[in-house]
Amino acid sequence: MSESMKRVLVGVTGGIAAYKSCELVRLLVKRGLDVRVVLTPAATRFVTPLSFQALSGHPARVELFDEAHEAAMGHIELARWADRVVVAPASADFLARIAHGHADDLLATLCLASEAPLFVAPAMNHRMWLHPATQDNVERLRGRGVDFVGPEEGGQACGEEGVGRMAEPRRIVERLLDGDGLFAGRRVMVTAGPTREPLDPVRYISNRSSGRMGFALAEAFAREGAEVTLVSGPVALATPAGVRRIDVETARQMRDAVFQALPGQEFFIGCAAVADYRPEREERRKIKKSFDILELKMRRNPDILAEVAAQPAAPFTLGFAAETEDLRQNALRKLEEKGVDMIAANRVGDGMGFEVERNELEVFWKGGRERLPYQGKDSLARRLVQLMASVVAEE
Numbered sequence: 484m485s486e487s488m489k490r491v492l493v494g495v496t497g498g499i500a501a502y503k504s505c506e507l508v509r510l511l512v513k514r515g516l517d518v519r520v521v522l523t524p525a526a527t528r529f530v531t532p533l534s535f536q537a538l539s540g541h542p543a544r545v546e547l548f549d550e551a552h553e554a555a556m557g558h559i560e561l562a563r564w565a566d567r568v569v570v571a572p573a574s575a576d577f578l579a580r581i582a583h584g585h586a587d588d589l590l591a592t593l594c595l596a597s598e599a600p601l602f603v604a605p606a607m608n609h610r611m612w613l614h615p616a617t618q619d620n621v622e623r624l625r626g627r628g629v630d631f632v633g634p635e636e637g638g639q640a641c642g643e644e645g646v647g648r649m650a651e652p653r654r655i656v657e658r659l660l661d662g663d664g665l666f667a668g669r670r671v672m673v674t675a676g677p678t679r680e681p682l683d684p685v686r687y688i689s690n691r692s693s694g695r696m697g698f699a700l701a702e703a704f705a706r707e708g709a710e711v712t713l714v715s716g717p718v719a720l721a722t723p724a725g726v727r728r729i730d731v732e733t734a735r736q737m738r739d740a741v742f743q744a745l746p747g748q749e750f751f752i753g754c755a756a757v758a759d760y761r762p763e764r765e766e767r768r769k770i771k772k773s774f775d776i777l778e779l780k781m782r783r784n785p786d787i788l789a790e791v792a793a794q795p796a797a798p799f800t801l802g803f804a805a806e807t808e809d810l811r812q813n814a815l816r817k818l819e820e821k822g823v824d825m826i827a828a829n830r831v832g833d834g835m836g837f838e839v840e841r842n843e844l845e846v847f848w849k850g851g852r853e854r855l856p857y858q859g860k861d862s863l864a865r866r867l868v869q870l871m872a873s874v875v876a877e878e
């Protein structure tokens with residue numbers, strides 16, 4: 484925790500996730516922080532100011548025009564007092580109001596008046612979260628440096644499934660306290676898993692990638708405070724906490740998803756095992772077994788990594804090289820040919836690299852190389868993220 488981070492203003496807006504804010508306040512107090520709570524009037528329909536008073540040891544505030552409270556600590560003083568402001572849950576309405584600079588209740592006024600870093604943990608129905616109006620507000624707020632924690636994917640109070648659950652209080656606390664994570668607030672895109680290239684309605688060509696390495700990287704970046712977008716081929720893995728996931732099937736779908744979400748990304752990690760070729764024709768009917776030899780014509784797929792690296796304002800790019808032989812030579816060739824900033828080479832085949840839970844990497848960049856020894860993919864991913872941070876810092 485940084486020395487200057489002692490006073491946290493917790494804002495609570497109206498939503499069923501407001502009950503989780505009690506735990507958030509409890510955890511912050513437990514970490515030795517001085518916490519004050521402000522609720523919107525709608526929040527008081529879900530939780531009471533008295534609960535927060537008991538947990539924080541200070542009266543919780545609701546009204547902007549409250550003479551008793553203003554006499555004790557006026558709202559501008561309260562805005563100046565905070566080292567960090569965290570709004571959890573942040574409703575769609577609240578995001579819209581602060582995106583447009585409204586000051587129509589105490590909490591929105593404080594957000595406008597405070598110069599402290601603002602963290603928001605959105606919580607809402609997944610359709611509301613994905614609505615273009617909400618996404619526009621999110622973009623606008625991110626552009627102003629507002630730090631988003633979540634929302635996460637899963638079952639929702641309304642009975643539907645999707646992205647919109649409030650991040651767990653522990654995670655919000657981690658983010659607040661580790662605001663100095665290696666990639667805090669940076670935007671990182673990771674591709675993971677295999678692609679499937681259809682032959683006919685029931686068959687496809689694919690590869691053995693399980694997605695483990697890419698998912699471990701997405702998680703490691705998120706733990707370092709990054710806003711992670713994970714574009715994944717078909718895998719049987721849960722989405723790491725706080726990561727935004729986009730599912731695709733074919734290489735061309737992966738390319739489209741990557742380019743759609745690319746604006747504003749600062750780092751691109753190509754860990755997916757993208758099929759280099761696809762069947763030239765996707766038969767509309769199941770191919771019959773009427774030939775002894777079936778010849779397939781294949782067409783080259785777009786090279787997503789090389790295309791990203793060739794963009795005029797390209798993000799920092801880390802590619803992977805999956806090699807059965809001449810690891811170093813092939814990796815250095817790919818570093819050069821694909822025009823990437825770094826390349827992580829792994830041996831594949833014979834039970835290595837693909838599918839398995841452990842791996843080793845040899846990483847190359849213009850100024851050096853480093854071997855990351857054989858270990859679980861989770862810790863390997865953390866080491867790779869740290870290495871990348873130090874290479875970026877040297878540039």
Ligand code: PMT
Nearest residue numbers: 692693694695696753756757786787788803804805837838
């Ligand atoms: O998923 P796991 O089971 O955990 O396995 C991990 C892994 C072995 C898949 C991973 O560590 C790995 O090596 N991923 C890259 C696999 C690969 O496609 O390597 P490649 O050498 O063929 O491609 C080089 C780079 O170009 C890769 O970053 C790849 O994502 C990218 N590429 C390749 C082809 C293509 N059409 N578009 C691309 O972007």
